[in-house]
Amino acid sequence: xxxxxxxxxxxxxxxxxxxxxxxxxxxxxxxxxxxxxxxxxxxxxxxxxxxxxxxxxxxxxxxxxxxxxxxxxxxxxxxxxxxxxxxxxxxxxxxxxxxxxxxxxxxxxxxxxxxxxxxxxxxxxxxxxxxxxxxxxxxxxxxxxxxxxxxxxxxxxxxxxxxxxxxxxxxxxxxxxxxxxxxxxxxxxxxxxxxxxxxxxxxxxxxxxxxxxxxxxxxxxxxxxxxxxxxxxxxxxxxxxxxxxxxxxx
Amino acid sequence: xxxxxxxxxxxxxxxxxxxxxxxxxxxxxxxxxxxxxxxxxxxxxxxxxxxxxxxxxxxxxxxxxxxxxxxxxxxxxxxxxxxxxxxxxxxxxxxxxxxxxxxxxxxxxxxxxxxxxxxxxxxxxxxxxxxxxxxxxxxxxxxxxxxxxxxxxxxxxxxxxxxxxxxxxxxxxxxxxxxxxxxxxxxxxxxxxxxxxxxxxxxxxxxxxxxxxxxxxxxxxxxxxxxxxxxxxxxxxxxxxxxxxxxxxxxxxxxxxxxxxxxxxxxxxxxxxxxxxxxxxxxxxxxxxxxxxxxxxxxxxxxxxxxxxxxxxxxxxxxxxxxxxxxxxxxxxxxxxxxxxxxxxxx
Numbered sequence: 166x167x168x169x170x171x172x173x174x175x176x177x178x179x180x181x182x183x184x185x186x187x188x189x190x191x192x193x194x195x196x197x198x199x200x201x202x203x204x205x206x207x208x209x210x211x212x213x214x215x216x217x218x219x220x221x222x223x224x225x226x227x228x229x230x231x232x233x234x235x236x237x238x239x240x241x242x243x244x245x246x247x248x249x250x251x252x253x254x255x256x257x258x259x260x261x262x263x264x265x266x267x268x269x270x271x272x273x274x275x276x277x278x279x280x281x282x283x284x285x286x287x288x289x290x291x292x293x294x295x296x297x298x299x300x301x302x303x304x305x306x307x308x309x310x311x312x313x314x315x316x317x318x319x320x321x322x323x324x325x326x327x328x329x330x331x332x333x334x335x336x337x338x339x340x341x342x343x344x345x346x347x348x349x350x351x352x353x354x355x356x357x358x359x360x361x362x363x364x365x366x367x368x369x370x371x372x373x374x375x376x377x378x379x380x381x382x383x384x385x386x387x388x389x390x391x392x393x394x395x396x397x398x399x400x401x402x403x404x405x406x407x408x409x410x411x412x413x414x415x
Numbered sequence: 416x417x418x419x420x421x422x423x424x425x426x427x428x429x430x431x432x433x434x435x436x437x438x439x440x441x442x443x444x445x446x447x448x449x450x451x452x453x454x455x456x457x458x459x460x461x462x463x464x465x466x467x468x469x470x471x472x473x474x475x476x477x478x479x480x481x482x483x484x485x486x487x488x489x490x491x492x493x494x495x496x497x498x499x500x501x502x503x504x505x506x507x508x509x510x511x512x513x514x515x516x517x518x519x520x521x522x523x524x525x526x527x528x529x530x531x532x533x534x535x536x537x538x539x540x541x542x543x544x545x546x547x548x549x550x551x552x553x554x555x556x557x558x559x560x561x562x563x564x565x566x567x568x569x570x571x572x573x574x575x576x577x578x579x580x581x582x583x584x585x586x587x588x589x590x591x592x593x594x595x596x597x598x599x600x601x602x603x604x605x606x607x608x609x610x611x612x613x614x615x616x617x618x619x620x621x622x623x624x625x626x627x628x629x630x631x632x633x634x635x636x637x638x639x640x641x642x643x644x645x646x647x648x649x650x651x652x653x654x655x656x657x658x659x660x661x662x663x664x665x666x667x668x669x670x671x672x673x674x675x676x677x678x679x680x681x682x683x684x685x686x687x688x689x690x691x692x693x694x695x696x697x698x699x700x701x702x703x704x705x706x707x708x709x710x711x712x713x714x715x716x717x718x719x720x721x722x723x724x725x726x727x728x729x730x731x732x733x734x735x736x737x738x739x740x741x742x743x744x745x746x747x748x749x750x751x752x753x754x755x756x757x758x759x760x761x762x
Contacts, residue, residue, distance in 0.1 A: 243651040312658070
């Protein structure tokens with residue numbers, strides 16, 4: 166569904182990412198993991214065309230149409246304090262509206278469906294500035310859903326959430342993926358959660374793919390120690406690997 | 416009942432009908448008062464009758480003498496209409512700049528248009544000595560300053576809005592320095608230049624109005640059409656771009672429209688400050704955050720505000736006139752603070 170081929174990103178002449186080749190199938194959930202600065206965010210940004218890059222990102226073999234093929238949930242979204250939740254989610258309809266067009270009943274219906282889906286109907290008129298971290302995260306996800314793009318790119322979707330809310334948000338994404346047939350790519354630091362939800366993990370380190378495969382194949386102590394440093398233990402569990410940080414100094 | 420300090424209901428992006436209706440009433444009342452008040456007092460009823468009489472196919476006896484009719488149509492009304500257009504342009508340009516640069520302190524003069532127009536006007540007064548060249552020189556100076564700002568901003572910072580604003584600061588400082596030097600060499604023109612800088616709506620009939628109307632009309636249409644895009648830009652360049660917006664192009668179109676209209680306005684009215692800041696912010700505080708609300712209401716309330724300011728400028732020190740820029744700041748700033756305090760509540 167989405168393919169990065171030979172993608173490279175350079176800042177001020179210094180290559181920070183690539184060359185990267187990744188194919189994500191229809192309806193697949195791909196988890197990008199890797200240490201800080203590995204290039205996960207840059208990789209997601211190349212797919213929505215917000216940073217210059219070499220190589221190509223295609224959707225179903227076609228050149229991407231900005232806003233229509235992929236919905237992007239940034240790591241630190243801008244949330245104007247005074248804007249109401251429903252109006253914010255309506256921004257997700259932008260790619261479907263001409264520059265001069267006004268939203269139709271269909272757009273309003275899509276927005277309210279996205280709000281309901283994320284349990285935000287009661288918050289429709291709340292200003293964004295009054296939402297809790299979890300509610301705000303759901304609002305951003307609702308905006309991405311309202312885009313009705315077949316690919317969801319989520320950069321640290323659970324970064325500001327406690328474990329309960331993190332699971333809740335990821336469960337919603339998983340449900341949507343199954344029901345709407347969406348393809349999902351997430352970048353995450355919580356390796357256990359990444360392994361629980363993704364079909365496949367890609368470990369990016371130093372701007373290149375260091376490992377790729379099922380969560381069991383990628384989340385090994387050797388892999389993680391080599392790229393995250395020492396002090397990580399992996400415990401095998403029925404539902405997948407559990408990654409536990411270990412205290413190094415006593 | 417316990418109430419949160421933060422509002423629990425956001426204002427809608429939809430404008431409704433009451434705010435625009437209030438705006439239209441404000442424009443009509445300010446226009447009617449502006450046409451009536453002045454050295455030659457005209458009866459309000461007669462003024463309205465004369466205006467209705469001037470409409471095609473309508474005959475009403477206004478009771479005005481020929482001289483009074485001439486004062487109304489050749490002196491009073493052009494000035495009132497010019498005030499409305501300049502006010503609307505400055506307010507809507509200020510609102511657009513604030514949106515496009517996501518900067519609450521942005522005003523229409525942000526990218527150097529005021530300093531450039533000031534330099535142009537100074538050169539017209541001091542070097543050519545021909546006052547008919549004032550408007551074209553101010554217009555060219557204003558536009559040239561913004562073009563230089565844009566080129567500089569792009570060359571040092573690519574698409575960044577901050578680099579554009581900083582380039583505007585540098586260009587404005589440079590143009591002001593050159594203007595000061597030219598003035599020092601030609602102190603005889605100091606008074607005239609100073610009076611222009613403080614703003615004035617003295618017209619020579621309808622000529623200024625017709626000169627300004629195409630720029631004001633064109634810019635208003637473009638900025639009105641861009642109001643939804645300004646809301647999209649409020650979530651940042653990257654996110655707007657990921658939603659399919661060509662951010663650089665949208666920013667360029669909005670800046671060009673707002674700047675052309677501002678340069679055209681200041682070339683006839685001088686530098687009337689505060690309108691572009693006070694009007695959009697008051698609207699924001701009273702009617703909400705969305706540019707779908709702020710842009711159309713800025714046009715209406717900007718027009719009404721400057722017509723009222725002009726009435727004050729004409730009457731407060733009658734028979735002398737106060738510079739309108741002084742009036743907008745003197746009355747606008749406390750009013751703005753009052754609205755700010757009322758809406759935010761005591762802290």
